[in-house]
Amino acid sequence: MNEIRKLAVSAIGYGFIDPAFLPEGKDEYHLRNLQNRSGISYRNLSAYEIEVLVRNNNTSDDWNKIQVSDLFNPELVKNCKFFGLVRIGKLESLALQHHNVTHPVGLYNSTIISCDFGDNVVVDNVKYLANYIIGNEVLLLNIHELHTTQKAKFGNGILKEGEDEAVRVWLEVCNENAGRKIIPFNGMLPGDAWLWAHYRADKALMDRFKELTQLRFDAQRGYYGKIGDRCVIKNTSIIKDVWLGSDAYIKGANKLKNLTINSAPDAMSQVGEGCELVNGIVGYGCRVFYGVKAVRFVMASHSQLKYGARLINSYLGNNATISCCEVLNSLIFPAHEQHHNNSFLCAALIMGQSNMAAGATIGSNHNSRAADGEIVAGRGFWPGLCVSLKHNSKFACFTLIAKGAYSSELNITLPFSLVSNDEGNNRLVVMPAYWFQYNMYALARNAYKYVDRDKRTRKRQYIEYDFLAPDSMNEVMTAIRTLERFTALHQRNGDAGGLSDAELEQEGRVALQGDTSGLKAGIRAYGFENAGRMTLLTKVPEAYRIYRELVVYYAVMQLLSLQQEQGLTSFDALKAALPAMPARGHWHNVGGQLMSDDTVQGLIAGIKNGTLESWKAVHALYEAEGARYAEQKRAHALACLLEQLEIGMDGFNETVFNSLLPQVLRTKEWMVAGIFRARAKDYENPFRKMVYETDAEMNEVIGHLDENSFIAQQREELETLRNTLARLWK
Template identity: 45%
Template sequence: MVSISYFENSNLKFEFPNDVKENKRPLTKEEISILEKNLNKNEQADWSNVLVSSIPGEFDPELIHNTHFSGFVVLGRLKKGILKYHDLELVIGIYNSSIGDVVTKDDVVISNVRYLRNYRIGNRVILFNIQEMSCTNHAKFGNGWLKGEEPESHRVWIGVGNENDNRAVLPFESLIPADAYIWSRRRADKKLMERLVELTEQGNTKKLDTYGIVEDEAVIKNTTLLKDAKIGSCAYIKGAFKLKNITVLSSAEEESQIGEGVELVNGIMGYGSHIFYQAVAVRFVIGRNCQLKYGARLLNSILGDNSTVSCCELLNNLIFPFHEQHHNSSFLIATTMMGQSNIAAGATIGSNHNSRSPDGEIIAGRGFWPGLCSDFKHNSKFASFVLVAKGSYQHELNITYPFSLVAFRAESEPVHIIPAYWFLFNMFAIARNKFKFKKRDKRVIKVQHIETDPLAPDAMQEVLIAVDRLILLTRDYLKKIGEESVMQAASDAEELQAAKDYLHKNTEADFTLFDELAQKKYGATIFKPVKAYKEYRKILKYFAARSIVDYCKSNGYPKFSREVLKHMEKISLFDRWQNVGGQIIPALKVDQLCEKIKDGTINTWDEVHAYYDSCVKNYELYKTRYALYILERLYSRSILEFDSDIWQDIVDDVTIVSTDMYRDSIYSRRKDYTDPFRAMTYENQEEMTAVLGTLDDNDFLHILRAQTESFNLDLRVILGV
């Protein structure tokens, strides 16, 4: 309903905020005369509601034309000049606009802004061709706060991970995926949930005195509606349709941009991010250096740093950094994606539920890569770096084998799994992964710590679990075929040891295993278990040896000696790890963080982030101690009992893995230049070279070669006996 208020010629009430009066003065009669001559109008007949710069020569009334003033208006320096941004050049001043309750700093352009209310405008800002730009006194700018006496129902939550909103988190400017992960996964801890709300409310006065903000050197043009918006410095907004209750974080070092047809409601956009071409986001937090474009729909989701999303639909997701999803026919619903993921065209993740309510969810470890036209049934869970072949997976999956390939056979049959597939057939991807993501990380300030190495403690603990699982399933298989060594075992432990011995001794054995827990109802067939077991052990040794070598080098130890070992054994051992928003943290440290929040030791989100920083500082130490633990697990004895033969075995196996990474990378790339089916679209070798370049042009391979040679040398020197 539209209301109406009549008033006579008498002046309306207004009040200047106390913080804007410094170095300001009222208009002179001569200035008022010039303003009125230039077709400017004011609700206050005496123009007493306008203050301008008190510094002589800093206010030129000739730079204001055909503008309506209301409420209070406080203007900074207005001197004749031109502001230029790309090909847009405008004369400094205020033209053809309606402004009220507005404060500007120096050298701004406000042109063709039909309705501008309750905003603070920074230095050298351009506002051009805007239909409506207003801010209410209870604006929250996308944060999950409450103002005044607002009821709890007015609070904006983001329902990540599950469509029933029972994993919802509150958005705030400094939110990172690590915060959202802890908040969304520890729902049974009611005290923690209460405290996280309190942390989010820190600094919120609840006063109904809010005003919109456009910081220095921002440019907003050809935009329909901005309401309750906070726009960071150097942001560029062009042709946006609707921006409501949002914060756009931006700086000179990390400029954010919003383009044509974009609609953003109830959310926060991170530094250096770009949103273009009819993209829509509602109830969201978008991290640093992200792209949302080509009609993408992001709803009730948190998108981690360095992610690119276009054309698709994402609903109720918590997505860690480095997520790629580029296809119009794909959608992602009710998931927690733990980063470095790539969703192929036609993937419909979230289309099937296992109950009558849409309350299912999917959790996928780092490096999740489903194939074309894949769909999965909720609930499903995937270990790190699982590659899923094209298929319609009609039953719930629990894939506990990291670096595996999962393939669909038939609806009423076991799925096929090749554990350690990446190590057996795609070592190039492992070697390139860390290099690729570091190169793509354009963030200037890195609040969210991101582990880009596939061979990190989170994945290695999954490898250990997979190794134990292969031994257990092999035991079951050997009992089924009547293998003598297993049948004669006197205990469960002896049976497992016999199965382990069998895997070690029969390196060429070719059989399959059955894992009933990998898929509901029909289970999974495990292919190449002997090779997978061998590759898993090799990669565990590689991780452990590399961690020890890195530790020795960074601490100035020329050799891994008993003295160094004794020092390392004093480091706390953490044998359980969590991927917290992209940062790998010991599970016990996450527990301790939650306790500190609950007991009041930690009271702000800045202090939470400082805690993450402290974990990063000790990450190498914790990782190195974990490396010793892995070696002890592999050889079933204390590291102090390792003899020269064991160390030589480690050096030999790790050298093979390191060398294979480089050789397989060369082989994988060389195929692109020697495969006749690859070459058949080119008339000759010269044309192919012009289009593809040469193998020698690959910077990564040059870097990998140098790193491999250096590591193999360090390995022999530091761990050699």
């Protein structure tokens, strides 16, 4: 049966902190007094003020426990019940207006228990308001329950004094069996979540992460909830143990429990109608509305949940949007888009700049005796309409998956590929470098779009949006060798003949740089699918050429950027500014920020040995590495180039550099032409045009091709490159 305790009415509003956990010499208000930074000087009520309050149908268990500022107006408090220590700031005879709601300042028709109020607040029809510190010019209207408990953790996965480990809140990301679970905390960045979920075998590191998180917060009981200045909360049922930053807007929510909702004047957060959020962290500038249900979650800044979305045991990165659908046990990096009601994502690590199409089902992970499957997808992951994937699967950067049910595990190592399920011929078909051949417009525009849509006001991590970056280019370098090896095997009918991988790659390199007419029908790939059927690689010579051109383009563009930044006027000066021994190395996508393996290992060592003594110190390292990233990326690009040219820095001279410049210009011209061509197809295809009566109607609906701002921008960049190279040649 329900446990109903009987207490004296005089006990209401007192004993907030269990006496067993009250520090010696402290009263139950000691933390509250520290939290209240309003600067308001409170005093006791005068006899006249008490008389007015009583006349206005207010009651209090002890009028001496009501404290007010010198500019308090008792006429603006009506029909309220007060219990415990209540402190009220300035109340003036004016009204606050927010959107279309206008309400006079004051406290009306509410039950208020042990709370502090700033200046000129509006409180009306709050049926139960307890243990909150409320800022200035706050509107609280029509709320059933708004209170804080003594053990409130505000969404952080910490323990308060005397609590058992069993009550700690974890996020079970990437895997449904909790093998990669992490502890949420306010300020958790995508990189933090990835490090914690990834390096599971390092027990010392896991212990340090847990320790850093617990040390980030005070374990004392008795913290009050806070509602920041200019917040508006209206028509909401239950708010319990919620910490709310300034300028937040909550309307019509069903239930908000154990949360931190960060908000600020330049990054306002909003929670709308029908939402239920429990055990989570909401970042700055987030929007949650229309029936969302989220439990055990972190939303990084400027992310959105809307239209009935379900987010459970998941981390959602910055500038990401999830609508309508269901996402479980996933770690999602920044710039993720998922808008369709019938898409599903479960047990996945999605590394950002991703898009889940309608009907995509990334969640069929119960293909063994345990729920231990995972999907790992690099940046730019795009499963198309009605794609169903089987766990475990792994995908290189910018993989596009065509419609189909993929019944076997996949390991797609070739970046920028199109993956198709050829059911008629019972084979998997992979087209490497697809984006550059057929949809350059989307690839380039997305990179531009993500930068433009990055609304973060507090950029702790440098997020890479360029499709040519250390992570994707390392995959390109591997893909070149893979295509060479598979080409040699194709010519040998699949028999390596005892040759090593290096020997096969050399043989394939010769073939791919010679007559490739025998490769037009495609070649066989190995290790891409856990199935007995064949995997066919198509457009191999084209992809091989594109991959190699991308290496040169990536490197030279980085060198030109250095030349322009530093105003270098000769090749000798340029070479002197470059590292003597550039190393390509292994790189990680650490929550959207790219870091070399050396950097990551140094970060881990610093956490374990105590050099990085807090999460704040870890985040400072992220920022420092972000400042160094351009230099590191440039060194990586140079290392890729030298590896492809098979020379060292001694062999990298002015003649070699100048010989690459025309190729870079041709590549840029080809890219810009591909961007225009990909978009022009939408204007030329008769099946696209048939819904319009005239070209004028089409141009009015979708815009003139010649007025496309992105294409114009790309042409400007091409002209700038031409001018830059002309000056160098001169």
